[in-house]
Amino acid sequence: MAHLLFNSNSSESIPISVQIAIGLFALSLLAGVYSYLTSDRPIAGLPVLSVDGLKPKISWYTKGNETLEEGYKKYTGKPFQVATGTGHRIILPNRFANEVRNDNRLSLNGAFAQDFFAHYPGFEAIKVVFEHASNSLIQDTVRIRLTQSLGLITGDLVEEATDAVHDIFAEDDQWHIINVKNHVIELVARMSSRTFLGKPLCRNRQWLDVTSQYSVGIFLASRELRNVPVFARRVMQYFMPSCTKVREQYAIAKGLITAEVQRRTEAAQKALAAGKKPAKTADAIGWMVELSKGKNYDLVAGQLSLSVAAIQTTTEAMSHILVDICEHGEIIQSLREEIISVLREHGWSKVALHQMKLVDSVLKESQRLHRPRANLNRYAIDEVVLSDGTKIPKGSRLLVEQRMFDPELFPDPYTFNPYRFVELREHKERGNDWQFATVNSEFMAFGLGTHACPGRFFVSNEMKIALCHLLLKYDWRFVPGKRPEQPFEIESNVLFNPSAELQVRRRKEEVDLSAMGS
Numbered sequence: 141m142a143h144l145l146f147n148s149n150s151s152e153s154i155p156i157s158v159q160i161a162i163g164l165f166a167l168s169l170l171a172g173v174y175s176y177l178t179s180d181r182p183i184a185g186l187p188v189l190s191v192d193g194l195k196p197k198i199s200w201y202t203k204g205n206e207t208l209e210e211g212y213k214k215y216t217g218k219p220f221q222v223a224t225g226t227g228h229r230i231i232l233p234n235r236f237a238n239e240v241r242n243d244n245r246l247s248l249n250g251a252f253a254q255d256f257f258a259h260y261p262g263f264e265a266i267k268v269v270f271e272h273a274s275n276s277l278i279q280d281t282v283r284i285r286l287t288q289s290l291g292l293i294t295g296d297l298v299e300e301a302t303d304a305v306h307d308i309f310a311e312d313d314q315w316h317i318i319n320v321k322n323h324v325i326e327l328v329a330r331m332s333s334r335t336f337l338g339k340p341l342c343r344n345r346q347w348l349d350v351t352s353q354y355s356v357g358i359f360l361a362s363r364e365l366r367n368v369p370v371f372a373r374r375v376m377q378y379f380m381p382s383c384t385k386v387r388e389q390y391a392i393a394k395g396l397i398t399a400e401v402q403r404r405t406e407a408a409q410k411a412l413a414a415g416k417k418p419a420k421t422a423d424a425i426g427w428m429v430e431l432s433k434g435k436n437y438d439l440v441a442g443q444l445s446l447s448v449a450a451i452q453t454t455t456e457a458m459s460h461i462l463v464d465i466c467e468h469g470e471i472i473q474s475l476r477e478e479i480i481s482v483l484r485e486h487g488w489s490k491v492a493l494h495q496m497k498l499v500d501s502v503l504k505e506s507q508r509l510h511r512p513r514a515n516l517n518r519y520a521i522d523e524v525v526l527s528d529g530t531k532i533p534k535g536s537r538l539l540v541e542q543r544m545f546d547p548e549l550f551p552d553p554y555t556f557n558p559y560r561f562v563e564l565r566e567h568k569e570r571g572n573d574w575q576f577a578t579v580n581s582e583f584m585a586f587g588l589g590t591h592a593c594p595g596r597f598f599v600s601n602e603m604k605i606a607l608c609h610l611l612l613k614y615d616w617r618f619v620p621g622k623r624p625e626q627p628f629e630i631e632s633n634v635l636f637n638p639s640a641e642l643q644v645r646r647r648k649e650e651v652d653l654s655a656m657g658s
């Protein structure tokens with residue numbers, strides 16, 4: 141064909157329009173062959189689910205949770221598969237959760253690499269997770285250093301919440317409308333950045349924009365890329381505005397963090413020259429340097445990786461909680477009473493945060509209603525054969541059924557019951573199973589096993605501290621006559637609606653939150 145197309149003598153006799161048509165036909169044929177060779181095909185022996193007569197890929201993209209529910213009903217206790225933008229995925233019944241939780245042939249990183257395009261420029265925050273020798277620099281920074289420092293950083297979180305809430309939610313004592321997500325993401329970015337980067341960067345406008353926009357942007361860009369045909373992705377990413385944006389944000393972050401590291405290095409050198417010990421900073425820059433043990437790694441990507449793990453997830457959770465609380469306004473006074481009595485007795489201590497049982501229950505109940513119906517995103521680096529003989533082929537990916545709406549576990553499962561987990565915690569044998577940060581096969585909002593979210597203890601404290609400020613310092617309600625816009629779903633993710641608004645007004649807090657001691 142190449143000979144026919146490009147032979148100069150014959151091309152002279154073929155009209156240019158025909159030559160173009162032949163060229164286009166040849167190109168689409170090549171694309172089709174490439175697409176066929178690289179596209180993932182269903183896993184043999186498992187039914188592929190879709191709803192409403194939709195093509196399986198569309199069914200997953202537009203009605204992910206409905207597709208899952210349909211599968212759970214139709215194939216009770218049996219595996220099935222769904223067609224995602226990056227390939228087919230096995231959905232395992234919940235009874236396999238404990239069997240797969242610690243299986244090191246099933247990798248979370250591997251699953252993320254495919255969904256989040258770790259090898260594309262701008263996606264360095266994902267790439268850094270794989271590149272570091274042990275592959276667990278980010279996980280260890282959170283699991284070991286951050287979690288062990290929780291007692292030490294509570295004071296900083298309280299200080300940051302105090303200043304940030306004042307800056308973001310202001311002092312207006314008349315009811316006024318706020319956009320929930322915009323306000324919450326700013327608060328979460330401030331509090332998280334205080335922990336990850338310390339002052340002054342946690343208040344730097346450019347950094348706050350980058351940390352919040354990158355963490356949202358990388359999800360959007362990945363989602364858009366998943367919908368681009370495989371053969372075109374590598375080229376298209378250079379022209380897609382969402383991918384350009386993440387590349388630009390990475391460049392801005394690089395400038396800011398490099399300058400901060402330089403500032404710290406110079407300060408340390410100055411201290412050493414003066415015969416003093418360099419100041420030790422308890423934040424993620426220092427933790428990552430320590431844990432990397434002198435190995436070269438991308439510090440900027442490391443910080444952005446923390447942003448990706450922490451900012452969007454926490455913002456979504458906090459935003460849902462505020463709407464849930466307003467919908468059940470009668471709970472606000474009880475929450476305030478618990479917060480005041482606990483803080484008066486224990487100050488900002490570990491015990492205090494543990495004793496806020498109603499707050500904890502509200503966080504968990506809101507999470508129950510707004511998390512995907514399947515979790516434990518894993519990639520099989522080797523073939524795994526489950527106890528019932530089900531084969532998970534090497535190179536395939538899976539998710540495990542969640543039981544958030546199982547009426548046997550959670551009676552009246554579609555109703556928000558703020559006391560649900562307070563009551564479950566009173567259960568003698570299983571009391572500890574129902575705290576916000578606890579994971580088990582019945583509640584996998586933070587995952588399960590080896591890869592269970594290491595940030596869950598931090599985020600539990602962060603969200604409680606934020607809620608104490610927001611509830612004691614502000615009254616909250618729906619905009620009169622208007623229910624906030626409903627969450628929407630993409631794949632199985634339940635996303636808070638960015639247009640949702642609430643009304644707030646400043647009130648006088650009963651206790652001075654910044655003077656409670658820790």
Ligand code: HEM
Pocket residue numbers: 248249278279282286446449450451453454457515516517584585586587588589590591592593594595596598599
């Ligand atoms: C409400 C907020 C959050 C939710 C709902 C959430 C949820 C999750 C989930 C579902 C996983 C996967 C677990 C699995 O598959 O077994 C995960 C992993 C992870 N999360 Fe979170 N997370 C949140 C906040 C955070 C925060 C604040 C941080 C950091 C401070 C963080 C750091 C991580 C890391 C590093 C991993 C990867 C763990 C691994 O590879 O072993 N997360 N998170």
